Amino acid sequence: MMGERQVRQEALFYGFSLEEHVPADHLLRAIDRFVELSDIRRQLEPFYSAIGRPSVDPELMIRMLLIGYCCGIRSERRLCEEVHLNLAYRWFCRLGLDGRVPDHSTFSKNRHGRFRDSDLLRRLFEATVRCCMAEGIVGGEGFVVDASMIRADASRQKGAASAADLNPEGASRAVDEYLAVLDDAAFGAATEVPPKFVSPTDPAARWTAAAGGLAYYAYCDNYLIDVEHAVIVDVEATTAVRQAEVGAAQTMLTRTAETFGLWPERLIADTGYGSAAMLGWLVDEQGIEPHIPVFDKSQRTDGTFSRIDFTYDNERDLYICPGWKELLHYRRQFAQPRLGVDAEGLMRYRATKHDCGGCALKPRCCPKHPARKLLRSIHEGARDMARDIAKTEEYAVSRRQRKKVEMLFAHLKRILGLSRLRLRGPNGARDEFHLAAAAQNLRKLAKLIPVRAPAPTG
Structure with missing residues (x-):
């Protein structure tokens, strides 16, 4: 009917x-x-x-x-x-x-x-972190750090050859913000290499092709997360260069300790964070175990001996070559002690021309030079510690836990729709990243903390 x-x-x-x-x-x-x-x-x-x-x-x-x-x-x-x-x-x-x-x-x-x-949106994000801590879903034992590039609201078809070509008359708010962060370590001062192109609508966005495919203007969204339940404990916006990402990791670790009293025992990251300076900062200054692959270019591919073939004597501060000859930092005493460290934090250890000239291993060691020379970072102790950690079972666990931050970035772009920024300038990027991180923490709380049943009445 x-x-x-x-x-x-x-x-x-x-x-x-x-x-x-x-x-x-x-x-x-x-x-x-x-x-x-x-x-x-x-x-x-x-x-x-x-x-x-x-x-x-x-x-x-x-x-x-x-x-x-x-x-x-x-x-x-x-x-x-x-x-x-x-x-x-x-x-x-x-x-x-x-x-x-x-x-x-x-x-x-x-x-x-x-x-x-x-700074309301920053405080809003910090309130979600405190709520996660109060609910007991932040362990604080291990953190993961990583960054993901987010496209800026700037057309890749339009760009100036340099910042000097921007029209100063009628400058937009994004241009004013770009000029304000020229000396900021997270933006203008992150690298001395000038970008290939500069966007007239958002000059602080970096022209990059690091993600593969066509180049575009982008910012980097940096996350510091707790490994227990992948709670975001800090977020930072930077320009899309690796140096800025490493600096952001140091900023977030320091700020998290000051704001929330959280200091991890170990930090998990990819090879981009495995520079000597970063590892030295973690081990020597902060006392954090680096579960990070060491960024190392000392391995040779021409068939000659690499630095790994030489043995370092820590007590005597010298290297011993495969032919049992000594490579010294200095071969004489100076009235005024010299550190012998260059601007990049490297020390040089050299063999003598006499030792190398009559050595049968010279064709495999230094065929084009009269004597062999090795470079050693002042942070080599921290690098050796990272190499030793990489041989442990705990490191293998950390490699699997690092995927949690990748899953957060995938959720950010696919579910929350933040694959491209809607706001412009460094402040616009910060606003969007803070709100997105706060939303992800709130969704995490909603998922992990069950709704409490109402108390019985009567």
């Missing part, structure tokens, strides 16, 4: 509750338990005027941004439309059925003003 036709009927009163229409297993209901924004008004109070019309509630804007990043809604214009229509979004934003959704332009005005001036 066919049912009756549904006719629109306008009722005078409705009994409707948003709470009843949001499913118990909805993602936002699970996340809402861990979103505590009661302190936002105190943090932002110095940045509001005491007179004038009332502004949009900052807590409402933050909740809407969290919805956007947790649910992969990249456009703020579309976000406002979705919050207006979606009951679960209205429930999460505390709007009710008749609550007015702010205009999308409100986010831009507050982002470039109050939010950045107060």
Whole structure:
């Protein structure tokens, strides 16, 4: 039997509750338990005027941004439309059925003003880390560090040959931010090599082809995560060069110790972080075990002896060659002791021309030079420690745990949709990375911490 036709009927009163229409297993209901924004008004109070019309509630804007990043809604214009229509979004934003959704332009005005001036988004991310620590899902024993390139909002077809070719008149906000970070170790001062092209719309973005395929403008999203449950404990935006990524790792480790009191026993990373200076900083200055492959170019491919074929005598500070001759750092005493370290932190050990000239192994050692010379880093002790760790079973476990950070980057790009930045400039990259990391931590909490059953009444 066919049912009756549904006719629109306008009722005078409705009994409707948003709470009843949001499913118990909805993602936002699970996340809402861990979103505590009661302190936002105190943090932002110095940045509001005491007179004038009332502004949009900052807590409402933050909740809407969290919805956007947790649910992969990249456009703020579309976000406002979705919050207006979606009951679960209205429930999460505390709007009710008749609550007015702010205009999308409100986010831009507050982002470039109050939010950045107060560093609010950084504090929001740190609040998620503290929540993870309070729930006991941060171990603190081992950390993983890595970076992933995120495309900038800049056309690869348009670019200037150098920063000097940019038009200073009518410079955009992104250009002003680029000029402000020229001396920043994470951006302008990260490398002396000038980029091949500079984007006129976002000059701080780096022209790179490191990911393979066509080159494009990009930033690097640096994550420091805890290995126990892959909680992001720090995030940093840098230019897309390896030197900046290594510096960001040091910054994040130091900041995490100061902010949260977390100091790992071991750090897991790929070969890009295995430079002598980085390993020396970890071992000698921080006391952290480097579960990192050593970046080493001393192995020769022409059939002659490599440095590994020479034996280092630590007590006498010299090398012994395969022909049992000694390679010394200095062969005489100086009135003023000399370190003999070059600008790159390398020391030279040399054999004598007399020893090498009559040696039967010379064709396999130094066929084109009168005597053999070896280079040794001042951080070679830390490099040797990393090599010894690489032979252990714990290192094999660390290699498997390193995949957790790769999974987070895959989730960031495929599920949350952050494969390309929407905001420009270093500050825009920081804002997006902080919000995305906060969203991933909140989703992690929602997944790992079960909803507590209500206490029985009566």
